[in-house]
Amino acid sequence: MLSRPCELDSMAGGGGVTSDSGKNYPGKFTSKVFFTCIVAASGGLIFGYDLGISGGVTSMDSFLEKFFPKVYRKEISIKPSDDQYCKFDSQTLTLFTSSLYLAALLSSMTASRITRGLGRRMTMMFGGLFFAIGAVINGFAENVLMLIIGRVLLGFGIGFANQSVPIYLSEIAPFKYRGAMNIMFQLSITIGILIANLLNYFTAKIEGGWGWRLSLGGAVVPGLVFFFGCFFLTDSPNSLLERDKFEEAKVQLQKIRGIDNVEEEFNDLAKASEAAKLVQNPWREILTRKYRPQLIFAVLIPLFQQLTGMNVFVFYAPVLFKSMGFGNNASLMSALITSIVNFFATLVSIATVDKYGRRTLFLEGGLQMLLCQLVMTISIASKFGTSGNPGELPLWFSMLVVIAMCIYIAGFAWSWGPLGWLVPSEIFPLEIRSAAQSIAVAVNMIFTFCIAQVFTTMLCNLKFGLFIFFAVCVVGMSIFIYKFLPETKGVPIEEMTIVWKNHPRWSKYFVEKDLSCEMGKI
Numbered sequence: 054m055l056s057r058p059c060e061l062d063s064m065a066g067g068g069g070v071t072s073d074s075g076k077n078y079p080g081k082f083t084s085k086v087f088f089t090c091i092v093a094a095s096g097g098l099i100f101g102y103d104l105g106i107s108g109g110v111t112s113m114d115s116f117l118e119k120f121f122p123k124v125y126r127k128e129i130s131i132k133p134s135d136d137q138y139c140k141f142d143s144q145t146l147t148l149f150t151s152s153l154y155l156a157a158l159l160s161s162m163t164a165s166r167i168t169r170g171l172g173r174r175m176t177m178m179f180g181g182l183f184f185a186i187g188a189v190i191n192g193f194a195e196n197v198l199m200l201i202i203g204r205v206l207l208g209f210g211i212g213f214a215n216q217s218v219p220i221y222l223s224e225i226a227p228f229k230y231r232g233a234m235n236i237m238f239q240l241s242i243t244i245g246i247l248i249a250n251l252l253n254y255f256t257a258k259i260e261g262g263w264g265w266r267l268s269l270g271g272a273v274v275p276g277l278v279f280f281f282g283c284f285f286l287t288d289s290p291n292s293l294l295e296r297d298k299f300e301e302a303k304v305q306l307q308k309i310r311g312i313d314n315v316e317e318e319f320n321d322l323a324k325a326s327e328a329a330k331l332v333q334n335p336w337r338e339i340l341t342r343k344y345r346p347q348l349i350f351a352v353l354i355p356l357f358q359q360l361t362g363m364n365v366f367v368f369y370a371p372v373l374f375k376s377m378g379f380g381n382n383a384s385l386m387s388a389l390i391t392s393i394v395n396f397f398a399t400l401v402s403i404a405t406v407d408k409y410g411r412r413t414l415f416l417e418g419g420l421q422m423l424l425c426q427l428v429m430t431i432s433i434a435s436k437f438g439t440s441g442n443p444g445e446l447p448l449w450f451s452m453l454v455v456i457a458m459c460i461y462i463a464g465f466a467w468s469w470g471p472l473g474w475l476v477p478s479e480i481f482p483l484e485i486r487s488a489a490q491s492i493a494v495a496v497n498m499i500f501t502f503c504i505a506q507v508f509t510t511m512l513c514n515l516k517f518g519l520f521i522f523f524a525v526c527v528v529g530m531s532i533f534i535y536k537f538l539p540e541t542k543g544v545p546i547e548e549m550t551i552v553w554k555n556h557p558r559w560s561k562y563f564v565e566k567d568l569s570c571e572m573g574k575i
């Protein structure tokens with residue numbers, strides 16, 4: 054087995070942006086970088102659009118009546134005195150939502166090969182195309198099979214996009230703006246969710262009950278924007294070098310940095326890419342002991358991101374509100390409010406992440422989410438009890454739940470939301486970064502799937518205890534961050550090994566590597 058050569062530890066590896074510590078490559082934040090960033094980030098838009106659209110559509114009566122008549126019949130036969138927690142408990146319905154995540158999980162693994170072999174841009178184009186085709190099939194769906202096929206294609210699109218966009222953004226970003234540009238991906242996810250909720254709010258009111266077709270088919274727009282946008286992009290210098298296109302890589306670097314003299318950065322980038330080529334099997338390499346600490350985080354961070362319970366609100370806010378006795382309109386309206394909060398709070402993260410650091414945001418966000426989960430648990434328990442029969446819901450109650458939810462969402466949006474992508478992307482060296490990104494996407498998808506699949510059953514069985522479950526998870530993950538995550542703020546990406554070496558829990562994984570390197574030199 055080929056392991057990472059010792060000399061790689063001292064070589065450039067910052068996704069090609071910087072190399073040795075203290076280096077500060079010249080260059081500007083050019084309009085080309087800005088445009089490229091917007092187009093690439095629209096890959097987040099397709100993910101967000103889908104995240105936001107499914108919940109609203111599955112709470113539209115005309116949609117349920119056509120595709121899930123059993124759920125629909127159950128829903129209309131439920132009397133206000135029945136158990137409200139269980140009215141949406143249908144595995145077929147949740148399979149509609151979750152099939153996409155399974156497809157995305159599979160495709161993100163394939164995408165890592167395409168990203169390396171054909172480039173980031175090509176992977177993104179595949180993403181946009183699959184997504185647009187899936188949207189058309191869904192918009193014209195006549196039966197559940199068409200719905201599922203459409204969603205599987207959407208899932209392929211999302212898997213390809215999520216695998217390639219964050220890497221692409223990191224590679225074209227000037228070093229100083231890497232954090233902010235990475236979070237642009239999450240920001241566009243929140244924009245996608247917002248647009249989708251807005252659309253659902255109006256399509257739900259369309260006479261004749263075909264509004265859901267507009268909602269599902271509307272996904273073709275972000276899909277095509279992303280697809281055609283990619284024609285205007287050039288691949289990242291890293292990706293071009295990876296495929297031995299030296300001249301093109303240099304010209305591209307000069308264009309995105311807005312200067313001619315990119316010699317220093319280009320040379321380091323070429324060195325990093327040569328060094329990375331020595332690692333023949335990134336998938337095996339990533340499993341070796343020396344990457345254990347980073348690997349643990351690449352798996353646990355996306356897992357924990359999902360265990361915050363955020364997606365329960367993203368997917369099911371309208372369903373959840375409906376189960377709690379809010380009217381149709383009020384449910385979609387609350388979903389709209391929460392997505393606006395999600396968007397603005399992500400901006401806060403962009404502004405603060407490099408100032409206060411990842412750990413502070415994680416811990417503050419965790420505490421905020423925990424307090425809100427407790428408020429929601431107590432208020433829902435007091436009104437719905439275990440019978441799930443609330444009687445008349447007073448206005449103050451609805452307000453309290455919506456406010457608690459908004460504060461919870463803000464906490465998520467400036468912590469676990471964006472950091473769930475940022476941290477895994479900045480802790481790995483170049484040679485295994487692409488494989489690590491696939492792992493992070495795959496874990497994210499598996500648990501997004503699990504939450505989507507089991508939520509309605511959990512609500513039906515755990516009742517208000519569902520919120521306690523997520524609260525306990527938030528406590529656990531916050532303790533984990535507090536004890537084990539080294540602060541990565543302001544550390545050049547190629548210097549990242551130092552933060553692990555200096556951490557009391559992880560240093561032992563690096564001692565051995567140093568020794569073996571030294572031994573090799575003797």
Ligand SMILES: OC[C@H]1O[C@](O)(CO)[C@@H](O)[C@@H]1O
Binds near residue numbers: 104246473501
């Ligand atoms: O903004 C909320 C959204 O962000 C994600 O966590 C992805 O980072 C999704 O799983 C969630 O729906």
